[in-house]
Amino acid sequence: MKKLISKMAVSALVASSLVASIAAKAEDTIKIGILHSLSGTMAISETTLKDTMLYLIDEQNKKGGVLGKKLEAVVVDPASNWPLFAEKARELITKDKVVATFGCWTSVSRKSVLPVFEELNSILFYPVQYEGEESSKNIFYTGAAPNQQAIPAVDYLMENEKVQRWVLAGTDYVYPRTTNKILEAYLKAKGVKPDDIMINYTPFGHSDWQTIVADIKKFGSAGKKTAVVSTINGDANVPFYKELGNQGIKATDIPVVAFSVGEEELAGLDTKPLVGHLAAWNYFESVDTPENKDFIAKWQAYTKNPKRTTNDPMEAHVIGFNMWVKAVEKAGTTDPSKVIDAMIGVSVPNLTGGLSTMMPNHHITKPVLIGEIKADGQFNTVWQTPGTVVANEWSPYLEGSKDLIADWRAPLSCGNFNVKTGKCGGKG
Amino acid sequence: MLRRLTLILGLLIGLASLESQPVWADDANIVLKRLATDNYGDIETGITALAASGIASSEAVLNALADSRLSYRPSDKAIFFKDASGQWIDAATNALPSEQPTGLKPVKVNNRVRRALDAALGSMTLLSADPQKRMAAADAVFKSRDATTLVALDSVIAKETDPVVRQHFEEARAAVLILKPDASETDRVGAAEKLGQRGDQDALALLNSVTEANASFVVVAAASLAAKGISRRLALLSTAQNAWYGLSLGSVLLLAAIGLAITFGVMGIINMAHGEMVMLGAYTTFVVQEIIRSKAPSLFDWSLPIAIPLAFCVSALVGLLIERTVIRYLYGRPLETLLATWGVSLMLQQAVRSAFGANNREVGAPSYMAGVWNLNGFQITYGRLWIILFSLAVFLALLGVMRGTSLGLRMRAVIQNRRMAAAMGIRTPVIDALTFALGSGVAGIAGVALSQIDNVSPNLGQSYIIDSFLVVVFGGVGNLWGTLLGALSLGLANKFLEPIAGAVLGKIILLAVIILFIQRRPRGLFALKGRAVEQ
Numbered sequence A: 001m002k003k004l005i006s007k008m009a010v011s012a013l014v015a016s017s018l019v020a021s022i023a024a025k026a027e028d029t030i031k032i033g034i035l036h037s038l039s040g041t042m043a044i045s046e047t048t049l050k051d052t053m054l055y056l057i058d059e060q061n062k063k064g065g066v067l068g069k070k071l072e073a074v075v076v077d078p079a080s081n082w083p084l085f086a087e088k089a090r091e092l093i094t095k096d097k098v099v100a101t102f103g104c105w106t107s108v109s110r111k112s113v114l115p116v117f118e119e120l121n122s123i124l125f126y127p128v129q130y131e132g133e134e135s136s137k138n139i140f141y142t143g144a145a146p147n148q149q150a151i152p153a154v155d156y157l158m159e160n161e162k163v164q165r166w167v168l169a170g171t172d173y174v175y176p177r178t179t180n181k182i183l184e185a186y187l188k189a190k191g192v193k194p195d196d197i198m199i200n201y202t203p204f205g206h207s208d209w210q211t212i213v214a215d216i217k218k219f220g221s222a223g224k225k226t227a228v229v230s231t232i233n234g235d236a237n238v239p240f241y242k243e244l245g246n247q248g249i250k251a252t253d254i255p256v257v258a259f260s261v262g263e264e265e266l267a268g269l270d271t272k273p274l275v276g277h278l279a280a281w282n283y284f285e286s287v288d289t290p291e292n293k294d295f296i297a298k299w300q301a302y303t304k305n306p307k308r309t310t311n312d313p314m315e316a317h318v319i320g321f322n323m324w325v326k327a328v329e330k331a332g333t334t335d336p337s338k339v340i341d342a343m344i345g346v347s348v349p350n351l352t353g354g355l356s357t358m359m360p361n362h363h364i365t366k367p368v369l370i371g372e373i374k375a376d377g378q379f380n381t382v383w384q385t386p387g388t389v390v391a392n393e394w395s396p397y398l399e400g401s402k403d404l405i406a407d408w409r410a411p412l413s414c415g416n417f418n419v420k421t422g423k424c425g426g427k428g
Numbered sequence B: 001m002l003r004r005l006t007l008i009l010g011l012l013i014g015l016a017s018l019e020s021q022p023v024w025a026d027d028a029n030i031v032l033k034r035l036a037t038d039n040y041g042d043i044e045t046g047i048t049a050l051a052a053s054g055i056a057s058s059e060a061v062l063n064a065l066a067d068s069r070l071s072y073r074p075s076d077k078a079i080f081f082k083d084a085s086g087q088w089i090d091a092a093t094n095a096l097p098s099e100q101p102t103g104l105k106p107v108k109v110n111n112r113v114r115r116a117l118d119a120a121l122g123s124m125t126l127l128s129a130d131p132q133k134r135m136a137a138a139d140a141v142f143k144s145r146d147a148t149t150l151v152a153l154d155s156v157i158a159k160e161t162d163p164v165v166r167q168h169f170e171e172a173r174a175a176v177l178i179l180k181p182d183a184s185e186t187d188r189v190g191a192a193e194k195l196g197q198r199g200d201q202d203a204l205a206l207l208n209s210v211t212e213a214n215a216s217f218v219v220v221a222a223a224s225l226a227a228k229g230i231s232r233r234l235a236l237l238s239t240a241q242n243a244w245y246g247l248s249l250g251s252v253l254l255l256a257a258i259g260l261a262i263t264f265g266v267m268g269i270i271n272m273a274h275g276e277m278v279m280l281g282a283y284t285t286f287v288v289q290e291i292i293r294s295k296a297p298s299l300f301d302w303s304l305p306i307a308i309p310l311a312f313c314v315s316a317l318v319g320l321l322i323e324r325t326v327i328r329y330l331y332g333r334p335l336e337t338l339l340a341t342w343g344v345s346l347m348l349q350q351a352v353r354s355a356f357g358a359n360n361r362e363v364g365a366p367s368y369m370a371g372v373w374n375l376n377g378f379q380i381t382y383g384r385l386w387i388i389l390f391s392l393a394v395f396l397a398l399l400g401v402m403r404g405t406s407l408g409l410r411m412r413a414v415i416q417n418r419r420m421a422a423a424m425g426i427r428t429p430v431i432d433a434l435t436f437a438l439g440s441g442v443a444g445i446a447g448v449a450l451s452q453i454d455n456v457s458p459n460l461g462q463s464y465i466i467d468s469f470l471v472v473v474f475g476g477v478g479n480l481w482g483t484l485l486g487a488l489s490l491g492l493a494n495k496f497l498e499p500i501a502g503a504v505l506g507k508i509i510l511l512a513v514i515i516l517f518i519q520r521r522p523r524g525l526f527a528l529k530g531r532a533v534e535q
Helices: A002-028 A043-062 A083-097 A107-120 A150-158 A174-189 A210-219 A232-245 A290-303 A312-331 A336-343 B001-015 B025-033 B040-053 B058-065 B113-124 B131-144 B147-159 B163-178 B186-198 B199-208 B217-266 B275-293 B297-325 B334-356 B383-402 B406-416 B420-422 B428-450 B462-475 B480-501 B503-520
Strands: A029-035 A070-076 A100-103 A124-126 A140-143 A165-171 A197-202 A225-233 A256-258 A280-281 A346-351 A355-357 A368-373 A379-384 A404-407 A412-416 B070-073 B078-081 B087-091 B372-375 B378-381
Touching: A029 A043, A029 A083, A029 B078, A043 A070, A043 A100, A043 A232, A043 A312, A070 A083, A083 A100, A083 A107, A100 A312, A107 A124, A107 A140, A107 A174, A124 A312, A150 A174, A150 A225, A150 A256, A150 A280, A150 A368, A165 A174, A165 A210, A174 A197, A174 A225, A197 A210, A197 B503, A210 A225, A210 A232, A210 B070, A210 B217, A210 B480, A232 A256, A280 A379, A312 A336, A312 A346, A336 B334, B025 B040, B040 B058, B040 B113, B058 B070, B058 B078, B058 B113, B113 B131, B113 B147, B131 B147, B131 B163, B147 B163, B163 B186, B163 B199, B186 B199, B186 B217, B199 B217, B217 B275, B217 B378, B217 B383, B217 B428, B217 B462, B217 B480, B275 B297, B275 B334, B275 B428, B275 B462, B297 B334, B297 B428, B334 B462, B372 B383, B378 B383, B383 B406, B383 B428, B383 B480, B406 B420, B406 B428, B420 B428, B462 B480, B462 B503
Parallel strands: A029 A070, A029 A100, A100 A124, A124 A140, A165 A197, A165 A225, A225 A256, A256 A280
Antiparallel strands: A280 A368, A346 A355, A368 A379, A404 A412, B070 B078, B078 B087, B372 B378
């Protein structure tokens, strides 16, 4: 018995000294997790975001870090593998002791890490436009919700291009399906007949668009102005736009407005046949503001590549990171539970010349920009909301979600509060 | 209305006497200044006013705006355009200014402005001396349906001698008349018939927009009769078009699978790195184009013919290296081969990602691969046509190598009976290496063609590997003809299923059918005796 006790005491001593040494190490720097795929299919989009975060952390350290300590980036590669995202997230929080994580691109990767961040009470900044219908205490959504991208784009086409017939084309997964469901309900509410809406889904990486583009052409020759709303994702876009060019569909006849095509995607394309097709984002590289010019110059100097493009999710990370820094300084600590409370109400300048604010639903306010593709692969902003738009994380156009709101301030502190039943939790 | 007609008449007279006209610099300035703004609506009305003004430089200004070569000086709203030599020309005087202006802002264009531009340029160039330009002008009027051009159209139709151009003019006139509420009934019925003869989607769109609300009963009847005729014709055409799409998809599958037909089909190696050989070929094309762009831009149209042998060499060398360093130790152990080649494929992908970046790379299309060949409504895109021809050429060349050369003879001997071949003095390890290199090289050639239709990214190969195996297994392992037939039938089946079932379900149905087929005939369409069979 005595032996056992002494053994236990020794092991406890060893354990406590180990913990102490880890803690001492953690004191030196503040660790930030970067959870973006650097290999696999999503590497094309996510690698740039990893570089953006490294740049931002570098800039902040030049200014002296946060709370007098330097920041240190911990980069992991979840390799476009959704379950691996959850494992790597757990590793970042428990092993590397990061105080905040910036990461994920696809909705499925976010859904995969969500329980980990909630269980371990850590912070994730998610920088990509997504389908909404979610609000977690531990996630800050710096990308656009559908009403900050899709719905203004449809409004623009309806008012300025007098579009009456709609093709909703998307890749077959959760973001396009939910967005198209919202858009379909919205269009019907606006008086568009079901006959005038064509919905088409294609598999990931679809490369043979001949039939579908011919179908779109046919659908567009019913004597009414037609537009395509594209939620086609990733690699499938290049062959899609190539086929549009091949079959001679010009933007002046059937404009295509895309929600997942930015400067990076256009970099792999000859954009001359695509001039005039549209994209809706909250940021374009071509936006003419001093903040943006300054950011691009510093970013290109940091990457030592004078041609390196910038895009919307990068701006989201810039905003998210600056908000985190401000919230940490406000809270005086990096403790996630305190920072989460301090985040709400924080305002930082965005790159389009306005202020973005973190709202109680953990989404940020953003301006909406509609751009037309130019011959040089950049966008020409043709329309923009007068101010910023507050995100509707729960769409008012969907049954089951229209009665829900999210508000993470005490005393409500709920991500899906039902205003009809007055209870927190669950759909309608 | 009357004012616009007089403007058009004025324009006609103006155009007729263009050469001898003095430059009205002051009047021109007033009209031109309307373009010096950021408001798209103002630019749009400015374009219409400019087109009707008869200013000497208006065509040049509008063309410059269409190519985004037009700028204005915010201080005094003077308009300048860049000429071919890159110098700014003052639009008001249509001459070189005394000194080159600075601080210019470009006049921005959006879709509305672009439409107004097309319409304005169309009505301005109806009288052009170049029949191609006249035809383009007629097509622009067909789209804009600008009623003010009617007088001009009537006069040019009377004068036109080229029957093809006249046909386009008459169609443009019909497009204007069919939806013009105050046109006479006979004119509108005639227009419906004319559009019925044109018989394409655009004509159908126009005819479909004729309703009781905007036309009399007789006109609506004539329009719907013509529309029915067009729909019938288009239904027939769409079957032919589907067959063409199927053929084109089949040729892409054939290209992707043909290298695998050698390495997997003939040698029996489960080569998961096959897709990466295709990718290396595509990246070789990219590198060749980059060098040509920077060193000799005039050779751009030759970039693909130059890339083909290089892509073959690059992929064949990498293939040879893989065979010598990895695969030769694993002959007869399919599971280990599968894992090893899969590892190699990941390494190659990451190597390319590190060397070229994760982003897509732009591979341009040479001029002969761009554009559409319109055969009476049946559309053939040149790019696809070339790919079909190219895939058949690669297939025949490979067949020729296997049948007609001594290397091919040795390959077949080793495949049919390795021991006997070795006993006859054939060095089987050398033949194995060369066969693998040949298969990889052919995959590299396929990459050159696929770079024209797909993303040139490190993931290029992955999207084709499953389809390639499907084609080879379905066609019959070890038989090149089987691969050809397998690729074409899969392509056709896919394209006929897609309009009915949708892209996602169509693919699932096709996979289910293939599984059933393989159950009935495990060796595919054509079964061959060879090493793969013995094992």
